[in-house]
Amino acid sequence: MSADPHTPSGHRREKVILVTGAGGEMGHGLIDVLSCDGNQIVAMDVRELDAGVRSKCRDAFVGDICDGGLLERVNAQYEIGEIFHLAALLSTRGEFAPETAHHVNVDGTLNLLKLAAEQARAQGQGVKFMFPSSIAAYGMPSVEAKRTNRVVNEDQFTHAHTMYGVNKVAGEELGRYYQDHYRKLAKDRMVRPVDFRSIRFPGIISSDTVPAGGTSDYGPEMIHVVAQGKAYDCFVRPDTRIPFMTMPEAIDALLRLAAAPKERLTRCVYNVSAFSPTAADFERLVKRDFPGAQVSFVPDLGRQAIVDSWPEECDDSAARRDWGWTPTYTFESAFEKYLMPKIRARYGKA
Numbered sequence: 001m002s003a004d005p006h007t008p009s010g011h012r013r014e015k016v017i018l019v020t021g022a023g024g025e026m027g028h029g030l031i032d033v034l035s036c037d038g039n040q041i042v043a044m045d046v047r048e049l050d051a052g053v054r055s056k057c058r059d060a061f062v063g064d065i066c067d068g069g070l071l072e073r074v075n076a077q078y079e080i081g082e083i084f085h086l087a088a089l090l091s092t093r094g095e096f097a098p099e100t101a102h103h104v105n106v107d108g109t110l111n112l113l114k115l116a117a118e119q120a121r122a123q124g125q126g127v128k129f130m131f132p133s134s135i136a137a138y139g140m141p142s143v144e145a146k147r148t149n150r151v152v153n154e155d156q157f158t159h160a161h162t163m164y165g166v167n168k169v170a171g172e173e174l175g176r177y178y179q180d181h182y183r184k185l186a187k188d189r190m191v192r193p194v195d196f197r198s199i200r201f202p203g204i205i206s207s208d209t210v211p212a213g214g215t216s217d218y219g220p221e222m223i224h225v226v227a228q229g230k231a232y233d234c235f236v237r238p239d240t241r242i243p244f245m246t247m248p249e250a251i252d253a254l255l256r257l258a259a260a261p262k263e264r265l266t267r268c269v270y271n272v273s274a275f276s277p278t279a280a281d282f283e284r285l286v287k288r289d290f291p292g293a294q295v296s297f298v299p300d301l302g303r304q305a306i307v308d309s310w311p312e313e314c315d316d317s318a319a320r321r322d323w324g325w326t327p328t329y330t331f332e333s334a335f336e337k338y339l340m341p342k343i344r345a346r347y348g349k350a
Contacts, residue, residue, distance in 0.1 A: 013079040016040045016058055020065055020112065021087030023047050025209045026132070029251040030084060031056050042078055044070075044087070065108035071115050080119045082128040082258065085112050091136050091164035091215045091306065098163035105167035106174075113178045113194060120193035130258050131175055131198040132250075133269060135243065135310045136165035136215075143308050152311035154200065154271055154318065161309040162215075172198050172269050179268065197257050198269040202243035202314060204250050205334065207342035215306050219244060219282040222295060223339060226286050227347045231294035235303050238280035241312045243273035246338050249328050253319070260323035267322075271314040274327035275334065285335050290349075 017034055021027050022043035028050075034041055035056035043049060043060040054060050059078075063070040065087050074080075087108060094101030109131070116127040139159040140146040149156070160166045175196035183189045203216030210224050211217035218236050225232040245253075253272045283295045319325035329338060343349070 013077065014040060014058070015079045015081050016042045017082045017084065018042050018044065018074065018078075018080050019084045019086065020044045021085070022053065022057070022060070023049055024086060025206055025247055026204075026251060026254075027086050028053055029247065030086070030254065033251065033255060042074065042080075044074070046087075064104075065111055066103060068111065071111055075115055075118060079123060080116070080127060082130065083112060083116055084130045084254070084258075085109060086132055088132075088167075089164070091134075091162050092303070094164040094167070095162055095302075095306075101163045102167060105164065106170050109171045110174060113174055117178060117182060117190075117193040121190055126192050126195045128195040128197065128258065129175060129178075130254060131171055131196065132254065133168045133172055133198045133200045134165065135200055135202050135314065136160060136162055137168045137172070137200055138311055139165065139309050140311060146308060146312060149311070151313045151315050153315040154267065154269055157311070162306055168200075176268050195262060196268050197265070199253055199257060199319075200269060200271050200314065201250055202245055202273045204247055205244055205339065206247040207339050207346070208247070215303055216242060216244075218279060219277070222282050222286055223343060226290050226293040226295065227343045227349060231296070233296050233298040234279055234283070235298065235300040236279050236307050237299050237304065238283070238297050239278055240304070240307055241276055241278045242307060242310045243276045243312075243314050244331075245272065245274035245327060246329055246334050248338070249274055252328070253325055256325060257319070257323055264322050267318060270319040270322070270325075271316040272319050272325050273314045273316055274329055275331040276313045277331045281331065285332070289335065289340055
């Protein structure tokens with residue numbers, strides 16, 4: 001049975017944008033922009049939101065995306081026009097608890113897609129579903145294959161080596177199913193209840209957030225640790241290369257794709273990237289900006305193997321063609337204009 005568009009009291013439900021994983025930095029940045037544009041936002045996270053972020057939201061729920069009762073409450077109280085599903089259990093932690101990662105990342109995504117479909121039936125129109133995916137979706141079979149196939153498109157080498165990557169591929173396919181094939185044999189089937197759009201993000205560098213041990217965090221970790229005057233042991237080889245972008249660029253990409261006319265989109269899942277430095281390139285710029293910095297390369301075999309399974313560069317020509325994606329920074333300008341001013345101020349190095 002579809003959800004009624006009215007609350008139990010008979011009042012029509014308020015139309016909102018739902019943001020899961022709202023407590024993360026991407027959630028913070030996204031909510032800043034959405035609230036400035038006058039949108040009513042309902043946030044969800046496993047922890048209480050910072051007061052500043054909470055003040056920009058119509059409502060905020062503390063709880064798990066796997067909690068069906070919580071999602072029923074949201075479904076009953078609000079009319080949801082868009083969902084930005086940012087909540088996830090990330091790659092490194094996922095390898096220590098793969099079954100938990102699957103539960104959160106796949107079952108949680110399925111719950112949100114079901115919510116979107118129920119909302120669409122109640123409203124009589126599709127609900128937009130934004131899904132941040134990851135280069136972890138890729139699985140290069142060897143370092144040699146990675147170097148031979150330097151630039152990889154969305155349809156190549158999608159045999160992920162981590163549970164997180166497998167989960168992201170599963171989320172992409174679930175979204176495609178809910179958009180194009182959901183309830184295919186049902187007589188009361190609604191065509192395209194979900195407008196599913198996904199970005200495979202590269203490593204993301206932030207000047208504001210201290211990295212939390214993610215597999216692509218060796219570059220950001222190096223910057224933050226050295227800025228504090230400490231020595232850094234990098235857990236990958238100097239020649240390791242994967243694509244990166246800054247956090248503001250990632251938020252901009254997500255919003256650009258969300259705003260794109262549906263008829264211009266030729267696929268559900270898009271690559272984006274800005275630059276592809278080696279770990280040695282990070283060391284070079286860190287030492288340039290912090291003379292005397294101590295950086296050693298002490299590869300961790302397990303984490304190195306994961307990073308080696310990700311491509312050196314991603315072909316983002318489809319995103320550039322379909323919805324006007326273009327990066328803001330080069331590697332050098334990201335350091336000079338975005339990272340260093342805030343990093344220096346943060347650690348008293350101005």
